[in-house]
Every structure is written in structure tokens, then in C-alpha cells.
Amino acid sequence: MEIEQLYKEYSDKVYSFIYFLVRHKECAEDLTQETFYKAYKGLGTFNQEASTSTWLLKIARNVTYDYFRRKRVVQFFSFEKEHDIENKELSPECSYEKKEQLARMYNSLYTLKKDYQEVLLLRKIQECSIQETAYILGWTEAKVKMKMTRALEALKKEFHQEGGHPNGSIKRIR
Amino acid sequence: MDPSKEFDKLLAEMKHVERSEEAKRNTWLALKAKVETKRKRPIIPAFISLAIIAIASFLIFTYINSSETEQSSQAIDNEKIIRAVLEREYNGPDMELARLQDEWWDLQSVTETKNQEEYDQLLQSKKYTDLMDYYSTTHGEYFTENMLKNAIASNLIFKYNYSLIENSIEVHLENVKVVQEKEHPNIYRPIIEVSLTNNEGQKVFHTLKEEFIFSTSEPGKIGSYNGVRDGGGIELQEKIENFPAYVEDYQNVRTPLIDISFDTLCFNTRKNVQGEKVEFESGCTSDKSKINNIMENFDDLPIKAATEQESTERSVVLPQIDNYQIYLTNAADKGNTLYTITIFDDGVLMFATGADFGNLGDITIESHVEMYEKVRRMLEEFAENE
Numbered sequence: 208m209e210i211e212q213l214y215k216e217y218s219d220k221v222y223s224f225i226y227f228l229v230r231h232k233e234c235a236e237d238l239t240q241e242t243f244y245k246a247y248k249g250l251g252t253f254n255q256e257a258s259t260s261t262w263l264l265k266i267a268r269n270v271t272y273d274y275f276r277r278k279r280v281v282q283f284f285s286f287e288k289e290h291d292i293e294n295k296e297l298s299p300e301c302s303y304e305k306k307e308q309l310a311r312m313y314n315s316l317y318t319l320k321k322d323y324q325e326v327l328l329l330r331k332i333q334e335c336s337i338q339e340t341a342y343i344l345g346w347t348e349a350k351v352k353m354k355m356t357r358a359l360e361a362l363k364k365e366f367h368q369e370g371g372h373p374n375g376s377i378k379r380i381r
Numbered sequence: 382m383d384p385s386k387e388f389d390k391l392l393a394e395m396k397h398v399e400r401s402e403e404a405k406r407n408t409w410l411a412l413k414a415k416v417e418t419k420r421k422r423p424i425i426p427a428f429i430s431l432a433i434i435a436i437a438s439f440l441i442f443t444y445i446n447s448s449e450t451e452q453s454s455q456a457i458d459n460e461k462i463i464r465a466v467l468e469r470e471y472n473g474p475d476m477e478l479a480r481l482q483d484e485w486w487d488l489q490s491v492t493e494t495k496n497q498e499e500y501d502q503l504l505q506s507k508k509y510t511d512l513m514d515y516y517s518t519t520h521g522e523y524f525t526e527n528m529l530k531n532a533i534a535s536n537l538i539f540k541y542n543y544s545l546i547e548n549s550i551e552v553h554l555e556n557v558k559v560v561q562e563k564e565h566p567n568i569y570r571p572i573i574e575v576s577l578t579n580n581e582g583q584k585v586f587h588t589l590k591e592e593f594i595f596s597t598s599e600p601g602k603i604g605s606y607n608g609v610r611d612g613g614g615i616e617l618q619e620k621i622e623n624f625p626a627y628v629e630d631y632q633n634v635r636t637p638l639i640d641i642s643f644d645t646l647c648f649n650t651r652k653n654v655q656g657e658k659v660e661f662e663s664g665c666t667s668d669k670s671k672i673n674n675i676m677e678n679f680d681d682l683p684i685k686a687a688t689e690q691e692s693t694e695r696s697v698v699l700p701q702i703d704n705y706q707i708y709l710t711n712a713a714d715k716g717n718t719l720y721t722i723t724i725f726d727d728g729v730l731m732f733a734t735g736a737d738f739g740n741l742g743d744i745t746i747e748s749h750v751e752m753y754e755k756v757r758r759m760l761e762e763f764a765e766n767e
Binding site for chain 2: 210211214218219222223226227232236237239240243244245247248249251252266269273308309312313327331332333334341345346347350359362363366
């Protein structure tokens with residue numbers, strides 16, 4: 208497959224995956240570019256062990272981890288301090304109630320352990336199968352299942368905590 | 382509500398990440414420029430290409446027609462190359478590589494590059510060339526140039542280095558069995574046994590497979606290097622990242638679990654007196670304090686299942702060296718031994734359920750001579766000389 212076709216077909220998926228990890232649009236674009244450049248260089252060795260999309264997500268994850276290492280970013284999946292979910296992420300049509308729920312969901316995800324965040328992101332947001340998630344994260348399928356169960360339990364606990372996360376910047380909308 | 386369903390709708394909402402067409406197009410243009418720069422670099426005149434094809438054809442022809450002796454000799458050389466690559470890959474972490482990577486990453490962090498040209502300039506920096514030179518020095522002689530580039534780009538070599546450092550684990554290559562494909566003699570799938578050791582000296586073993594395909598155009602160079610699907614690479618990564626759990630499960634080191642109810646502790650012993658005569662002693666106590674004082678010595682001893690050889694060795698030395706056999710039982714039924722601990726004067730202890738002399742079951746992984754002396758004194762307190 209040509210790189211242009213690859214980019215057209217998968218760049219949005221790769222971008223959204225990276226964006227969830229870095230929470231910075233320009234940075235996500237740069238890392239998307241880096242991901243496809245690496246994919247282009249590695250096309251010859253891609254052995255179809257996984258689907259193209261899964262293979263690209265794995266590269267994207269590695270590229271993002273490299274970025275975190277370069278930048279010495281300790282907090283994985285960190286939100287900008289003054290994150291602006293309410294203003295940017297949610298469309299005007301979004302009801303206040305939904306806004307609040309989504310904001311709380313972001314906030315709850317943010318407080319989870321790194322591996323819980325990753326498995327939720329891949330399984331529930333990127334809609335990867337258990338097998339694909341295992342391939343991307345380098346885990347066994349059993350571990351994916353186990354982490355997923357625990358991640359959902361942890362998310363439930365965080366989400367239903369009264370008033371959201373105590374240190375979160377999201378305020379309850381009344 | 383089932384947590385797996387409760388959030389589906391909200392999480393589904395999060396799929397939609399806004400991305401402007403302009404940003405998407407700009408990223409594509411930057412990527413395209415980068416790809417084209419890479420394509421332009423190796424400008425090889427047509428006649429050189431033809432010459433390469435001719436040489437490659439000649440080499441392939443020569444290879445196909447080579448004698449069996451030559452093939453056998455080549456196979457031996459290929460095995461040596463595979464072993465050399467595996468020595469690099471599975472003895473580490475490689476701290477020199479980590480240092481060079483850190484320096485390059487640090488340079489990127491402090492150097493702002495506004496466009497591709499500036500980034501390309503950064504690629505000329507000493508930090509970057511030092512890093513690339515290191516890959517060439519360590520692997521250049523084993524891989525074709527193209528394969529080496531791919532291996533660096535897709536993290537195929539030194540693939541566990543970062544995780545090893547992050548988790549303070551050392552990897553050592555223990556054994557390699559190189560298996561050559563009969564139908565395709567250029568393909569080798571070695572079976573690799575490695576050990577992982579943490580900074581407490583705890584060790585876990587792992588076996589995995591990889592695949593090496595030697596180039597037909599460049600004999601003696603690896604043209605393709607792959608992990609094998611279900612070959613065990615993912616599991617190795619898992620063991621590095623979750624080492625403590627695997628130590629528990631796989632090294633099988635644990636502490637004694639004496640899961641019985643008893644109220645009396647008895648012992649028998651044989652002792653050499655001044656190397657001339659042998660004395661036998663025994664005794665029993667139902668004093669809880671005395672029993673607890675003795676038993677707490679064994680609580681935290683690291684033990685593992687005794688091998689057949691260890692059991693045999695202990696059976697041989699049982700009548701030869703001083704030892705105490707401690708029996709756990711109940712006063713009402715002293716004939717029924719529930720658990721036996723044998724403590725030898727060389728500091729080895731054996732644990733077994735029932736009336737076994739302690740020669741089957743678990744054994745301490747190291748010697749505890751001081752404990753022998755301590756327990757001996759405690760037992761002597763209620764000994765009845767025979």
C-alpha cells in the first residue's frame with residue numbers, strides 16, 4: 208500500500224489515538240506524521256501479523272512513548288492543567304448534563320492508572336478487539352481481559368465519586 | 382449496572398476527536414516532503430543499479446550451484462552470526478546504548494526545530510551520528526544495510542533494553558539451539574533460553590523463538606530478522622515488566638506453609654560425640670511458648686521443591702551427619718506424625734508433610750548454620766537422653 212493511501216485511510220484513527228495520549232493538537236499532528244514516517248520506513252518488514260490499523264496504532268504508541276521519554280513527561284495521558292474540554296471538545300448542541308458527564312468521564316479517566324487508561328482507550332474508544340489490544344500493548348489476551356475488568360471497576364468508582372475528582376479542574380454545572 | 386456497559390455511550394462520544402482538514406493536509410505535506418527527501422538521498426545511477434543486479438544475480442547463481450560442503454560451511458558461519466546477534470540482544474541492558482539514546486533525546490528536547498530542514502540538520506549532530514554509529518558497530522557486520530535501517534526504525538534490535546532498565550532487570554543468554562529450516566536453508570529459527578535477574582539476585586527463566594532469514598544476495602548477512610508469532614517474545618516482555626509476580630510463580634521460591642493443627646512438637650536426633658561414638662536423643666513438648674519459639678525460626682525461610690538429586694543427597698547424609706528430625710503431632714495421638722522438619726548441621730532444612738524423614742518435599746535454597754545451632758539449643762532443653 209502506498210504511503211498516501213495509508214495516510215488517507217488511517218491518519219484520523221492514529222491522530223485520535225495519539226491525541227488522547229498527549230492532549231495537544233499540534234503535538235498530536237507531529238507525532239502522527241512521525242508514526243506514518245516510521246510506518247513508511249517499516250513497510251517492507253510489515254509481515255501482516257496484525258491488521259494495518261493495529262500495526263499503525265502500535266507504532267503510534269511507541270512513537271508517543273518516545274516523545275514522553277524525550278520530554279521527560281512523567282504523567283501519562285495527562286491533561287493540560289487548564290484543560291478546556293468544555294469549550295473545545297463539546298459541541299454547542301451538547302446538553303449541559305452531557306457536558307458535565309463527559310467532562311467527568313475525562314476527569315475520571317485521567318485519575319486512573321496508566322495501564323487502565325491504555326486498555327480503556329484501546330478497547331472502548333478505539334474499539335480494538337482483545338487480540339488487537341494485546342498486540343498493541345504487548346500483553347497476553349488474558350492480561351487484557353483482566354486489566355479491562357479492573358479498569359472498568361476503577362473507572363466506575365472514580366466516576367461516581369461525589370463531585371468528581373477532588374483535585375479536578377472540572378466544576379459541577381448546576 | 383454492569384460497568385462494561387454503563388460507560389459505553391459516554392466512551393463512544395469520546396471517539397469523535399476534532400481535527401481540522403487544514404491540519405490534516407499540513408501533516409500530509411510535511412510527511413510527503415520527508416518521504417521524498419528520503420527517496421532522493423540514495424541517487425544511484427542506472428549503470429550502478431544494473432551492476433548491482435548483475436552481481437546479485439551472480440551471487441544467487443553461485444549460491445544455488447555451490448557444493449554441499451560450501452553450504453555446510455556457510456550454515457556454520459550463519460549460526461555464528463545468529464549467536465553473535467543473540468548475545469547482543471539477550472545480554473543486557475546495554476547501558477552505552479541507553480546513554481547515547483538519552484543524549485540524543487536530550488538534544489532534541491532543548492533544540493527547537495521549526496521545519497524539516499532544521500530537523501535534518503539536527504540529524505547531522507554528533508549525538509545522532511554517535512547513536513547511529515553505535516548501531517552500526519554492534520550490528521553492522523551481521524545485517525544487510527537495509528535490514529539494519531529497518532531494525533533500528535522498528536525497534537527490532539535492543540528491543541527489551543528500555544524495559545530492562547526501567548524495571549532494573551538483567552537479561553542473560555543461557556542457551557541457544559539454532560534450527561535450520563530443511564526446505565529453506567536460508568531460514569533459521571533458533572530456540573533461545575534466557576534468564577532474567579533482579580537486583581536481589583532472583584532469577585526467572587524464559588524460552589522463546591526468533592527467525593533469521595539470510596540474504597541470498599549478500600551471503601553471511603541477515604536480510605530479515607523477525608520475532609515468531611507466539612514465539613514467546615511478548616511473554617518475555619511481560620515477565621520483565623511484571624517480574625515480582627513471575628518470581629513468585631516461576632522461581633517457586635516461597636516460605637514454609639505448615640497448614641496443620643498440632644499441639645505437640647517432638648524430635649529425634651543422632652549426634653557424633655567426639656567423632657567416636659553416636660548418641661541418640663529425643664524429646665517432646667506441648668509447651669506453646671517453646672513450640673512457637675522454635676517454629677518462628679522457620680517462618681520466613683525461602684524454600685523450593687527439592688529435586689530428586691537433592692532428596693537423594695539428603696537421604697545419603699541423613700545417617701552420616703548430625704541432624705534433628707522435628708515431628709509435629711498431637712498429644713492424644715503421638716503415633717500420628719502430621720509434619721516433619723529435618724534440620725541438618727550443614728544448615729540445610731527439609732520440610733515434608735506426614736512422617737517422612739524430610740527427604741521428600743521442600744528444601745531451603747541456602748544454608749542456615751546459625752539457625753541449626755539456635756534450634757539445637759532450644760530442643761536440648763526438653764531432651765531425654767536415651
